Amino acid sequence: MTPANFDFHCHSAVSDGLLPPQEVARRAAGNGVDLWALTDHDDLGGLLIAGEAAAEAGMGFVPGVEISIEWRGVPVHVVGLGFDREDRGLSGGLDELRSGRIERARRMGDALAAIGIPGAYEGALCFVTNPSLVTRAHFARYLVSVGIARDMPGVFQHYLTPGKPGYVDHRWATLQEAIGWISGAGGVAVVAHPGRYRMSGGEMRGLLDEFRDLGGQGLEVTSGSHSPDQVMHFARLARHYGFHASRGSDFHGPQESYVDLGRLPQLPEDLKPVWRLLS
Numbered sequence: 001m002t003p004a005n006f007d008f009h010c011h012s013a014v015s016d017g018l019l020p021p022q023e024v025a026r027r028a029a030g031n032g033v034d035l036w037a038l039t040d041h042d043d044l045g046g047l048l049i050a051g052e053a054a055a056e057a058g059m060g061f062v063p064g065v066e067i068s069i070e071w072r073g074v075p076v077h078v079v080g081l082g083f084d085r086e087d088r089g090l091s092g093g094l095d096e097l098r099s100g101r102i103e104r105a106r107r108m109g110d111a112l113a114a115i116g117i118p119g120a121y122e123g124a125l126c127f128v129t130n131p132s133l134v135t136r137a138h139f140a141r142y143l144v145s146v147g148i149a150r151d152m153p154g155v156f157q158h159y160l161t162p163g164k165p166g167y168v169d170h171r172w173a174t175l176q177e178a179i180g181w182i183s184g185a186g187g188v189a190v191v192a193h194p195g196r197y198r199m200s201g202g203e204m205r206g207l208l209d210e211f212r213d214l215g216g217q218g219l220e221v222t223s224g225s226h227s228p229d230q231v232m233h234f235a236r237l238a239r240h241y242g243f244h245a246s247r248g249s250d251f252h253g254p255q256e257s258y259v260d261l262g263r264l265p266q267l268p269e270d271l272k273p274v275w276r277l278l279s
Helices: 021-030 047-056 088-099 101-113 120-125 136-145 152-160 175-184 201-213 228-241 274-278
Strands: 035-038 060-071 074-081 188-191 218-223 244-248
Touching: 021 035, 021 047, 035 047, 047 060, 060 088, 060 175, 074 175, 074 218, 074 244, 088 101, 088 175, 101 120, 101 136, 120 136, 136 152, 175 188, 175 201, 188 201, 188 274, 201 228, 218 228, 228 244, 244 274
Parallel strands: 035 060, 188 218, 218 244
Antiparallel strands: 060 074, 074 188
């Protein structure tokens, strides 16, 4: 089957999405998605039920994950697609990543308390479904709920990005580790939403050079957070590096996402879609 509408980047309540995996699956199918991947942050816990719900809806399913890494001091995300979800190397690496998140979240709460926002850690926990995975999005939802900011982007802009008072560093995976885990499990590694990283053109090329040399094969060209100009820019880079192109909404929930599942523009026609690598 040649998918007409594939979406290979979205989140459920297993990480920082608002809906349980089966509801994300049903929403994707209802929006006309015919090949879908759930890519929760650093966690594979939603994949079984997501795959079952996709099958019930008559939609193709690809196991996915979004891995948090740090490259030259910059937080970057790598999506893994089409891997064996029982692989011990991948699951063990993700276990390690998650193990430090609770302590990081406590430190984020302390940092926000120091600027006059007490109780943020406890407030963030009210929005958490998976107790082993507390993310900045959970803090952002709490801060919006108590009126500290009007919306999620405002929270990130003023409090939760590097250099802002609520941001706390964490020991994330390296690029080599993430690609190794994905490749070792038989999957395909993709650079997620490259337009969101604060990098110069030279830095981006350095990242993509290293990514390719380590065995990475895909670039998310069409993303919910990419402008039309960014889509064209990353399409050019995909051609230059010979990457297969991915397409993902980065859906987290209704009224909280750049674009709904399956509703983003198609890839430029001449690019090699990443689903071709997933046979």
